[in-house]
């Protein structure tokens with residue numbers, strides 16, 4: 001079929017595909033445990049729901065400006081001032097249909113065909129495909145020491161004349177790693193010196209553990225003028241458990257935001273008026289749900305790490321944030337796709353293969369579900385993989401018999 005070259009080269013989202021697989025198995029009545037998920041299970045803040053309901057009742061739901069409603073931009077400005085210590089002008093802010101769309105618009109605004117975008121591995125599954133969608137070339141850098149913490153030297157080695165942008169995502173999906181302040185300082189300085197765009201994907205910045213505080217890249221920036229090429233992307237999806245509301249934003253220099261807004265105005269127009277209003281409710285409302293979610297995730301992280309540390313053959317690096325972990329399962333096989341499929345087939349636990357995030361041998365396990373999902377899920381995985389397991393495992397009424405070695 002005569003599809004475009006871009007269409008032929010774009011794969012589906014591995015994580016969204018797995019959501020579909022889990023839903024199909026559940027609909028068949030299989031006792032699936034979904035450790036592959038990417039969204040908190042709690043309810044959105046009441047302020048968001050009330051805001052949306054009152055607007056819905058008014059029936060006044062119209063087009064909005066392509067860069068977002070004045071009320072949402074004002075809320076984002078206040079949020080930026082609180083977490084990043086500077087007060088952007090409305091012209092520095094664009095609201096979008098999720099952080100995803102903000103990243104896409106930023107890529108559209110700065111990349112030419114063949115422009116390169118560098119990001120550390122392991123990386124969010126969408127970065128390579130997003131860069132390709134814009135005709136750019138994705139360049140992943142894997143930390144030489146095999147850790148989840150990038151070093152500026154690794155990035156320096158791959159920078160060339162085609163490099164336009166570096167993307168940094170900390171806390172990181174899939175590893176849960178929170179990059180050290182020294183790396184953030186280095187990468188801000190490096191991009192300023194080399195004139196590169198630096199996109200900070202901060203979507204998990206408040207979901208951090210062990211008393212950490214969200215890092216602010218502007219603290220390390222020398223250039224805070226309208227020439228700054230620092231772009232902050234964030235949104236309501238994760239911190240407010242509002243994944244389905246599809247509201248994110250970008251903050252950057254005026255020229256960039258103007259270009260991104262022009263692009264967005266033709267692609268989608270402004271995001272839904274109703275959902276922007278809900279986002280204003282969340283951002284300006286009582287913030288206790290964010291701390292509640294953060295504390296729940298920290299507790300879930302502790303349970304998951306304890307379970308995995310008792311699992312011979314698995315190496316787990318403790319996540320410092322997010323709701324993901326990225327344990328090394330290479331002891332059980334080098335193909336993470338095969339391993340993930342084996343676990344799904346044998347014990348109906350959904351995991352995401354590490355190869356999708358640029359690191360073979362790992363599986364991404366989420367801990368955004370219940371404690372029971374975490375403990376039962378890991379018990380099942382252990383039973384499936386450990387040759388010393390008993391021969392039988394009961395899942396509810398269902399008896400599983402181990403017929404493999």
Ligand SMILES: Cc1ncc(COP(=O)(O)O)c(C=O)c1O
Nearest residue numbers: 098099100124173203235237248
């Ligand atoms: C690292 C990262 N960035 C961006 C997004 C997209 O967020 P949104 O739901 O706001 O589009 C996700 C969602 O999984 C993510 O993990």
